[in-house]
Amino acid sequence: MKTYDEINEKIKKGDAVVLTTSEMKELVDELGPEKAAAEVDVVTTGTFGAMCSSGVFFNFGHSDPPIKMRRVWLNDVEAYTGIAAVDAYLGVTQPSETIENYGGGHVVEELVRGKEVELRAEGYATDCYPRKEIVTEISLEDVNQAIMLNPRNACQRYKAATNSSNRLLRTYMGTLLPNFGNVTFAGTGEISPLNNDPNYETIGIGSRIFLCGAKGYVIGEGTQHSPPFGTLMVKGNLKEMNKEYLRAAYFPGYGPTIFLGIGIPIPILNPNIAKATAIKNEDIETEIIDFGVSRREKPVIKRVSYAELISGSVEINGEEIRVSPLSSFYIAEKVMKELKKMIEKGEFLLSKPVERISRVRDLRPMRQREIKVVKSVMTSAVTIRPKTSIEVAAKLMIERSVNHIPVVDDEGKLVGIVTSWDVARAVASGKGEAVEEIMTRVVIVTYPDEPVDIAARKMERYNISALPVIDARRRVLGLVTSEDLSKLIAR
Amino acid sequence: MVLRLLLRFDSTSVKEPVLSTATLKTGALINILRAYVGARRGEILIDVSDDKVEEVKKVFDEFGVEVTELIEGIIKDEERCTHCGVCVSICPTRAISFNVEKKVVIDTEKCIHCGACIKVCPTNALSLPI
Numbered sequence: 001m002k003t004y005d006e007i008n009e010k011i012k013k014g015d016a017v018v019l020t021t022s023e024m025k026e027l028v029d030e031l032g033p034e035k036a037a038a039e040v041d042v043v044t045t046g047t048f049g050a051m052c053s054s055g056v057f058f059n060f061g062h063s064d065p066p067i068k069m070r071r072v073w074l075n076d077v078e079a080y081t082g083i084a085a086v087d088a089y090l091g092v093t094q095p096s097e098t099i100e101n102y103g104g105g106h107v108v109e110e111l112v113r114g115k116e117v118e119l120r121a122e123g124y125a126t127d128c129y130p131r132k133e134i135v136t137e138i139s140l141e142d143v144n145q146a147i148m149l150n151p152r153n154a155c156q157r158y159k160a161a162t163n164s165s166n167r168l169l170r171t172y173m174g175t176l177l178p179n180f181g182n183v184t185f186a187g188t189g190e191i192s193p194l195n196n197d198p199n200y201e202t203i204g205i206g207s208r209i210f211l212c213g214a215k216g217y218v219i220g221e222g223t224q225h226s227p228p229f230g231t232l233m234v235k236g237n238l239k240e241m242n243k244e245y246l247r248a249a250y251f252p253g254y255g256p257t258i259f260l261g262i263g264i265p266i267p268i269l270n271p272n273i274a275k276a277t278a279i280k281n282e283d284i285e286t287e288i289i290d291f292g293v294s295r296r297e298k299p300v301i302k303r304v305s306y307a308e309l310i311s312g313s314v315e316i317n318g319e320e321i322r323v324s325p326l327s328s329f330y331i332a333e334k335v336m337k338e339l340k341k342m343i344e345k346g347e348f349l350l351s352k353p354v355e356r357i358s359r360v361r362d363l364r365p366m367r368q369r370e371i372k373v374v375k376s377v378m379t380s381a382v383t384i385r386p387k388t389s390i391e392v393a394a395k396l397m398i399e400r401s402v403n404h405i406p407v408v409d410d411e412g413k414l415v416g417i418v419t420s421w422d423v424a425r426a427v428a429s430g431k432g433e434a435v436e437e438i439m440t441r442v443v444i445v446t447y448p449d450e451p452v453d454i455a456a457r458k459m460e461r462y463n464i465s466a467l468p469v470i471d472a473r474r475r476v477l478g479l480v481t482s483e484d485l486s487k488l489i490a491r
Numbered sequence: 492m493v494l495r496l497l498l499r500f501d502s503t504s505v506k507e508p509v510l511s512t513a514t515l516k517t518g519a520l521i522n523i524l525r526a527y528v529g530a531r532r533g534e535i536l537i538d539v540s541d542d543k544v545e546e547v548k549k550v551f552d553e554f555g556v557e558v559t560e561l562i563e564g565i566i567k568d569e570e571r572c573t574h575c576g577v578c579v580s581i582c583p584t585r586a587i588s589f590n591v592e593k594k595v596v597i598d599t600e601k602c603i604h605c606g607a608c609i610k611v612c613p614t615n616a617l618s619l620p621i
Contacts, residue, residue, distance in 0.1 A: 101615070174577045174611060175610070181580075182581065183580065184577070184580065247573050249573075249614055250614075252611060259573055259614075312579070312588075312589075321580075324578070324581070325575060325577075326575055326576075326577060328575045329576075330573075331573055331574065
């Protein structure tokens, strides 16, 4: 049994035995947790990956005459200003209003690299803050404070992603190739901080951590903290951060974010803690979920361990699928080695948490008034048979004032769709007699229980204005048009 | 040894059976890695064994096809690359992998310059050499 004070005394004298968690795993395998705990004082962990729930609180200092910033932009990336006059919070995923593939994360990186950014602000002129607008340049040196404060970082584990659909998806989990073309996962598994302290015995409120090269602190459990999917809220001084451990990122089709390096030292107070730091990738489980389904609840394709994910390929439906991490194991290892060095040199002392973070699993979906589904907005559809003449289809469109007619077979199953445009084109070219000659055969469809937002996104993506609503047996139940949806939005 | 050639066709040569003519005339086995046909120009990336390459080039010359030998693969900016590996599972020829240090490395010989990795890189670290 050791105390924080004893460990810190050793660190100050340069006598502390510090291992990275990778080294510790070998030692525990060799000596067992008791002997390893007696030998080792501190184990360092590390992670480096996209951490979207991050940002920086700034205090820009007061201009003359002063301004109460109602809105403020840094390189045209808007920061939140609903606080005091020249305080603002810049979130890393906020996109720039003018620069493509650029966002809050890029502003943060430029500042850490010592560059200047343009500050533009609007105010509303009060007796104490008469100024209405300002444009100037600022660097990290110019501002009073630049405090990185991240509501959710260092996720313990994360669900891996794949895509069963026939369309390439661009997501926050990277680019997912169609038909299970690849798998992506986040987190560094056995070297990631929270996996090495799964009961949150040493990582708690007030723990001193390595945050992008600076000394930072855990200030509580993070948002969406739900063990074993634990998360941390952390803070640190941006002015002390190192560009090696912080990198702006842009996920195509998703948006900007930032890669951050976080290392947490774990004091080996007793054999139980030593045992916990010996955790292996084989023992850390997660699920591969299907992003081909755009609902909140995504189907689980497979349960896997981090060892399988890290191996570079997993088997899905009998096929070997390649896997990409989204976290950098190279930089994560650099983080834990750098933190080890800092402790060995006596530059980094450990702090005892003043309070533990929650060990209760609790994750709720949003309380919603209702989820609007297609069923509630669809209209009945006029249908025709493939052999129906184009002329009859044209008459039907006029009589029923519709632009889309699903084409069905004898059993009422969808086989195609004709639009007023198809009919007009057929008339103009004088070609074709039956609708089957002019109908679109590959029909984009929706289902009665599909949320209207997803139906709307389909119409937008394929640039069409109506979707037949079908059941599991492809029988046509109705039609939903972009007009039906816009009425819903206008309401 | 295999040499990698990038062939650029203009609107005249794009209509000709250039590759099969080259094979029939020289007996060279040509492996097509990538082909693109646009409105005004086309591009084909091929592998040819080095003992036949001069003969094959002569045929391409006759058709007015521009030939560039590719030595480099996709270029990675080491300052920008974080070695996250998003590109690893995207590469169709498995040219991208991790080395023992867990750094992302590109095998130039396997790279077919398709550019798939360039589009997915979150730190904009990848680019085509030409």
